[in-house]
Amino acid sequence: MTKHFVSVLLTLLTLSLDPVHSAEQPNFVVIFVDDMGYGDLSCFGNPTIKTPIIDQMAANGQKWTNFYVAAPVCTPSRAGLMTGRLPIRSGMCSDRRRVLFPDSGGGLPASEITIADALKQLGYQTAAIGKWHLGFLPQFLPTHHGFDSYFGIPYSNDMDRVDKKTDYFKLAEAERFQAYNVPLMRDEKIVERPTDQRTITKRYTEEAVKKIHQLKDGPFFIYLAHNLPHIPLFRSTAFKHSSTNGIYGDVVQEIDWSVGQILQALQETGLTEKTLVVFTSDNGPWLKFKTHGGSAGLLRDGKGSTWEGGMREPTVISWPGKLKPGIVHELGSTLDLLPTFVSLAGGEIATDRTYDGYDLSDFLLGKSDTSPRKEMYYYHGQKLFAVRKGSYKAHFHTKTSYVMQKMAITHKPPLLYNLDDDPSEKYDIAKQHPDIVAQLTQLAKKHTAGIKPVVNQLEIPLKKGKVKHKRPE
């Protein structure tokens, strides 16, 4: 399907909007951080890092303890958030290359409808700030995916490595940013290279604050995807040694400050009660980088793994006056943002494709006691590794995160955990519950049977020839 056809389809949907509802369209701000772990915020139990602003946002809003991303690594996780569809459906995950690299020629297909596409058709102004990582060729950039503007880096902050031999920890901190020749783009132009990452959190924040003021007549959707705390770590001078946790703590504390700037800008523009703000992370902590990686708290493993630490994220949703404050134990996912936002904006999602996201709006607004999400599918590359339904999770395959490059282990029978009384996935109870194992196996089979093959975007080379199958990201 072409982008043009999608536009026509969405315009038709928009025409059918209830005009009263339209007048109440809320703004949406998604703050998406990179590689932050489940245990890195004070309100999620970190004993050292100080995040008073996010803690307060959680106290005034909702702290979600069972909120998932669509994949345990960057590109597929972002594709899932942007489209409301598992990355397996858009070709944005691969068994051979975990993410897009500077030598990749693929990206998010034009036929995919992003949150920005959908909201734009519903009258929203849209802005993307920060890391994109859904393709860096012009046709894949945010401005071709429904965003009016873009300011950020097109892929990970550790790519375009100049000196590939020096151990990361041996790079001098002051010059570390020069070791990564990552471009900074405004819309479709490179405006700085290498990106001076030492001030990047500050500059993204300033851009977001500016956008809030510019777009204050709304409605708007701002997607602020911080580069950090993905390695290499950087923070502004003002945050050096602000934390006793070392540079990782400093970085998280600058992000906490950044959240405060966003909330303050909403306050100044009188938009606090008209804006739904989501804070979450793209995947678990990169444990291989030790104290430069975060902590998954009591969850097992981290980034790159389908154990909970890889895909369950510290999530706070705030919309003062609209959401009942509290801790939410129900299931949710970044996959749900698109259907939820479209619903709150008074639209309807396209009917020509399969969505993996659920509309959480009734639950968020207290019209329903439970989340419509009852299950979660955990993909490692293109392969379904695990399924959760209710309290139970079955692992068909497991692979530890980036700590060691181990091969995947296939489990026959699958491992079974009760995530409610065993959140750390310590006690396999498959033997005691063959019925539940059978149910989850059936669910996985049914799900997998519904997946249609598409072009794998991560394996398309930039130039003719073979793509090198790089592992790190």
Add this chain to the structure above:
Amino acid sequence: MTKHFVSVLLTLLTLSLDPVHSAEQPNFVVIFVDDMGYGDLSCFGNPTIKTPIIDQMAANGQKWTNFYVAAPVCTPSRAGLMTGRLPIRSGMCSDRRRVLFPDSGGGLPASEITIADALKQLGYQTAAIGKWHLGFLPQFLPTHHGFDSYFGIPYSNDMDRVDKKTDYFKLAEAERFQAYNVPLMRDEKIVERPTDQRTITKRYTEEAVKKIHQLKDGPFFIYLAHNLPHIPLFRSTAFKHSSTNGIYGDVVQEIDWSVGQILQALQETGLTEKTLVVFTSDNGPWLKFKTHGGSAGLLRDGKGSTWEGGMREPTVISWPGKLKPGIVHELGSTLDLLPTFVSLAGGEIATDRTYDGYDLSDFLLGKSDTSPRKEMYYYHGQKLFAVRKGSYKAHFHTKTSYVMQKMAITHKPPLLYNLDDDPSEKYDIAKQHPDIVAQLTQLAKKHTAGIKPVVNQLEIPLKKGKVKHKRPE
């Protein structure tokens, strides 16, 4: 030193009290739970167990993230709390028997000054409710250690096991309490045997509420030491299946309710702003009991271990109107309660003995920016296993918790961790910091040299003959 002499000494100290200060003596309530882990409360990051009341108490008060007990098992931990002195000084720890058992003839010596002794001399009324575990012979009971009244069990709720062969998990829940012939005492009399533990949290709570009403003209000190969530687990009918976390979650949620009852009783008697309430646990989670044990969150290991999970506890201190609410990252310990309470009550601690506790009152009241506690000593039995000073912790010996009965490992050179940027004690940095290792080793030597040998109370048999060296507790 005899108890009589202590009394005289304390009376003399009381006479020198500032009468103005005396009129402002706050009440103290210590809620001490058993085997709860660092990760078992919502406000400490538990994703499933609901503890809204303790969370709110933390939001209105102080959540301490670096608060320690005096030992990783029951009896010595309690001896430390009660006396403000490491158990090695009172003979209340042993390399051969971890705690006191029903066949033990020892207990907390009369020469020790408990918090209750000290406060009683300063005009306080005192009540002990719950598990004691500092000796069950009459001379060791709470009523001989400064408490006006006592209602509770004298040792652990898993002792006096009738049927020693059946696996714990195979005991039918309804009759499980009858498998433990634990006595329930009022003052010095057994009033029930076996204790019906199914209602014990409820009954302790009712007793505490009654005491608050009885003693409301104050000042008072109430020590409420719950039996639970130490196995065997029990909860009232009202809390069955209240949690999706299983029976462990139910038990913790009943304790949360209990805290609410205490706070409500203080509200009803107009004592909220006149009462300092401390909530903490006696040691880390008993991991061996899997889903019937709790979680240490992101901390390593659990009960019985000198890794952080064994001795760092989920701690909340509340005193509305007096304490600045917030998250406290400074160091504190149950050892500090005695000096702090005595100071707040306008008294002074005895000068004839070594105290390991610090007076936290200036820090609590905001008169000082930092806690006077800068170090922590981690004992396993009678042996110093580890020392923390500031961010750094050196392990001279380690032993994993009750999961496996492994022998201790001696580390030469010691292991070194930075607890601030590595709270899970994953990355040994001894090689990079030989100077810090040397400093901590020196600190340990100096400390150990100051310990004087005393009679070991845990190894005294009840009757003549040899005490069997039981391991479990």
